[in-house]
Amino acid sequence: MRTILVFLAAISLLIPISAMGQSTLALQEKCAEGAKKFFLGLVDSYGGKWGFFDSEIWGRGYNDFTSHYNKKLDKCFILIEFHSFADKNKNAINIMDLWNVFENTRIGRLSTPIEIAPDCTVSDENCKSPSEFENLIRPYMEE
Numbered sequence: 001m002r003t004i005l006v007f008l009a010a011i012s013l014l015i016p017i018s019a020m021g022q023s024t025l026a027l028q029e030k031c032a033e034g035a036k037k038f039f040l041g042l043v044d045s046y047g048g049k050w051g052f053f054d055s056e057i058w059g060r061g062y063n064d065f066t067s068h069y070n071k072k073l074d075k076c077f078i079l080i081e082f083h084s085f086a087d088k089n090k091n092a093i094n095i096m097d098l099w100n101v102f103e104n105t106r107i108g109r110l111s112t113p114i115e116i117a118p119d120c121t122v123s124d125e126n127c128k129s130p131s132e133f134e135n136l137i138r139p140y141m142e143e
Contacts, residue, residue: 030069031101032067035077035078061084073140080096107140108123120132122136123136
């Protein structure tokens with residue numbers, strides 16, 4: 001009898017863990033779908049496309065994104081990367097933007113034209129380098 005009670009108690013402890021895992025997976029999938037839609041809408045708004053591009057306005061470059069559902073904050077984030085390669089009349093520009101997908105709010109930006117110091121902020125904090133930017137966005141993009 002005691003063995004059966006221990007077994008039932010152990011099973012009852014596993015059920016919430018399993019349900020929580022499924023819930024997290026569903027939220028991760030919702031985040032991934034929302035981030036992709038967000039990214040494609042943003043890229044489309046300036047006439048770009050996902051991946052490599054070649055345009056008269058931006059020159060040649062590359063767009064991509066990484067999404068992340070942060071379980072601790074219960075929020076979906078997207079890190080968007082825009083890289084415009086140097087052409088004969090254009091300067092190279094690298095931009096990384098961190099957004100809250102479903103609240104449509106930008107949390108941080110790193111913009112690094114080669115000729116000037118980077119424009120770097122996360123929330124209300126200024127940063128001076130790509131490594132500082134990465135350190136400041138880590139709490140959003142990791143759990």
